[in-house]
Amino acid sequence: MEAKTLNRESWLSAAFSALAEGGVEQVRVEVLAKRLKVTKGSFYWHFRDRMELVEAMLEGWKVGRIEAIKMQTRLDGWAPADRLRDVLSLYGGTSNPRGMAIELAMRDWARRDPRAAEIVAEVDRERLRCVSDLFAGMGLTADEAFARAYLFYSFIFGEGLLARSAAPDRFEKARDICGRVLVPGDAEG
Amino acid sequence: MEAKTLNRESWLSAAFSALAEGGVEQVRVEVLAKRLKVTKGSFYWHFRDRMELVEAMLEGWKVGRIEAIKMQTRLDGWAPADRLRDVLSLYGGTSNPRGMAIELAMRDWARRDPRAAEIVAEVDRERLRCVSDLFAGMGLTADEAFARAYLFYSFIFGEGLLARSAAPDRFEKARDICGRVLVPGDAEG
């Protein structure tokens, strides 16, 4: 019961899937077309060229991620530490593998494309600011809060990079301990 | 004064440069040939095909990294904490950007190629084992030591992923604080 005519969103969605699976290099017009069961004639109706697609991806990802982090760190009467634990569990481990794949692909992309680098930089700034504020809300100084946020995000993305081969319970336990180190506090017995 | 005839090492070296700069996708026969100022006729003399090159890269990277981590964590009368701080400074920040670029490219590669994934997994196992032993040498239990090693490496690689835009002193200070959190101890005034 899918819509019988595609639009920009259809192509963007397919593009993000390709990005997650194979990096920017794999978001190719004819490949996406095949996956959408149309020809590229459709693509070049909705987009001027491939560059317009990838720039739409950058912009869409940016606003989506910034909106998400603002939601996730807004404390409506919650304790900062609890919010931090929430964010950690949202990105951590094997939950939301697609989201993590896109994150990593985005960052690999940023390593060689200045436009992507600028987008990732903006998102990172916002994220560091948000969780830095949470740490500051726990009584840390500005410098310490920023350092904690830096450690926090480095761990999250680095974890997605580390090979998770065999012994899953071992990693499970490790992540548990890491969580307690990253966001101090007595909770979470 | 370069050798006037190329060999496998020449191609491998160029291949790792291309890998660092643009990921696996950029290690292409004709591109490397152009950079080495020869034609691909040379390449196909030293290698059967492109796959033989990339497999040589995987193997070479593996043995090199395993050898390196064993060196860097062997304590010849050194304190475990000092060795940990050494490793951290070796990979951290902006020192050795080429090495970090290769690390990240390798891991991005591993996300879509099972052979690369296996290689990275082997290296990671060895690294986690080595620094885990160091943490254990500081009196931690096996579980805690492994968790610390996990946090340690996640931070190192995650840090390479985080956008480092503007305010370098801010990040410098943060990494300093992170170092003290990652490897506890009173040293390093």
Place this chain on the structure above:
DNA sequence: TGTTGTCGGTACGCCACCGTATGGCCCGGG
């Protein structure tokens, strides 16, 4: 001086991808 082996150049066919030009289909408004 002829022979053999090492190393690289030249030229070709193949394929995947990009972007364009153009034509066809279908559907609503007049």
Place this chain on the structure above:
DNA sequence: CCCGGGCCATACGGTGGCGTACCGACAACA
């Protein structure tokens, strides 16, 4: 009925990469 626009198919030229077949330069060596 027809017609105009939204949406897609078809077909084409161009480019860049892979791998192969074959040729040439050059050194060692007998």
